[in-house]
Amino acid sequence: MSRDELLRKYDVPVPRYTSYPTVPYWDTERFSATRWIDAVQQEFENSNDTQGISLYIHLPFCESLCTYCACNTRITKNHAVEERYSKAILAEWDSYLRIFGRKPVIRELHIGGGTPTFFSPENLHALIQRILSEGIVHEDRQFSFEGHPNNTTREHLRALHGLGFDRVSFGVQDLDLKVQQAIHRIQTYESLVEATRISREEGYKSVSFDLIYGLPHQTVASVENTLQQVCKLNPDRLAFYSYAHVPWIRPGQRGYEDAHLPSDVLKRELFERGKALLQAHGYCSIGMDHYALPGDDLYTAHVAGQLHRNFMGYTTTSTRMMIGLGASSISDAHGAYAQNVKGVEEYEALAGKGVIPLLKGHIQSEQDLQLRRCILDLACRGTLDSNQLWAVCDDDMLATLRGMEDEGIVLFSPNGLTITDAGQAFIRNICSVFDTRMKGKTARKEVGFSRSI
16 A cells, blocks of 8 residues: 555544543543542552652633634633632642642643743742642652743743743744734744743753644645744754644634645645654654654653653653643543543632532543553554553454554564554554544544544
C-alpha cells in the first residue's frame, strides 16, 4: 500500500490518548466522590515518597476568543476575577491537603488555560507561592507554563522563574495574517521574537512553540513560511498539532466555512511538508505531534525510553498521581480519574464550601490498567513487550495488527511489537487497536476527536 493510500485509510478521528480510557468513554456510573477520595489517599501513600505528585492548574480566562480553541475558557476583560478564582483554587488545594494528611512532594507543575498570563505577575506569584508553601519541592522538579506572546511580560517570566519555573510554551498556531484573522488570534512575529528573547534572558532553559496545521486558509506556502520563521528562533521543542474542527461543540468555529479549511489531501500535505521541514532544521520527531532538538530534556527522555504521557501531554517526569486544580481540570490517581465542574461560578462555589468540585470520573478496572500501560508504551516508546502484548491481545486486535504489519507500520518479533519508522505518523491509530472501551460503540459526533493526520 502506498504512503498516500495509508494516509487516506488512517486519517480518521481518533483520540490523542493522554489517558485511557479517554474521557468520552469513562464509566461514570461506578464513580463517586467517596471512591475518588479513597483512590487519592491510596495512591498518595503508594507513590508520594518515591515519585512525588504532579499538579496541573487551569486558569480559563482570556480577553478574546480564539475560534480554533477547544479548551474550557471564559472570555472577559474584567481582571477582578483573578483574586476570586485564585481563592477557589487555594480552597480546592486545601481540600486535597486534608485528604493527603501530610505535605506532598511536588515533582511536576504546569499552568495552562485559557491564558495563564491573563493573570497579573503579582497574582500568579501569590497563587503559586501559596501552593508550593504547602508542599515539598522535589530536587528534580519540572515547572512550566503556557504563555501568550502578546501579553507574557518580563515581569511574568521573572515572577515564575523565581518560584522554580524554567519552561515556557508559547501558543503560536500560525503566523499568516489571513489565517490569524480567521481564527481571531492575531500576534506579530515581532512579539514572538521578543517573548522568546526575554524568556531566555530570564533563565528559561526550554522554550517551546505550539503550532497547528489544518486551519482555515492555510496553504503549503503559508505553513512553510510560518515554520521557517519559527525555526529562526531555534525553540528547544515544538508541537505541531492537527486542528480538530468540531463546530457542534465549539460554536466559535462556525465563524468560517468548511470551504475555508484545507482539503483532506492538502491537510496531509501540510503535515508531511511540515514534518520534513522541522527535521531538516534538526528537530527529532517524538511520539505524537512533538519535535525537539538534541539536548532538550524531551529528546533526552525519548532516547532513554523515559517519556511519560498524561493529561498535560508528553512529560519527562513520571508520577502516578496528577492533581488538576481549577474549573474543568482532570486528575489522575492511577486507579481512578476525576474531572472538575466546568463552569467558573459553580467551581468557585463548590470549592469555597470545602469539597472537591467534581463533575464526573472513572474507576479503573484491571483490564483498563493493562490497556493503559500498553497504550502508554506505544505512545511514549513505540514498543510493546511480548508479555504485555499477549496478556491483552484478542483475535480482533491480532488480525488488525497483522494487517498493519503487512502495511509496514508495525513489526512483530519474539520481543513483542514495534512501531516502524513508516508507522510514526499513525501512532494514534495503532494505540486505538487496544481501545476496547471505544470499540463496538457507535461513534458519537459530540466526542469531537481530531483526525489522526
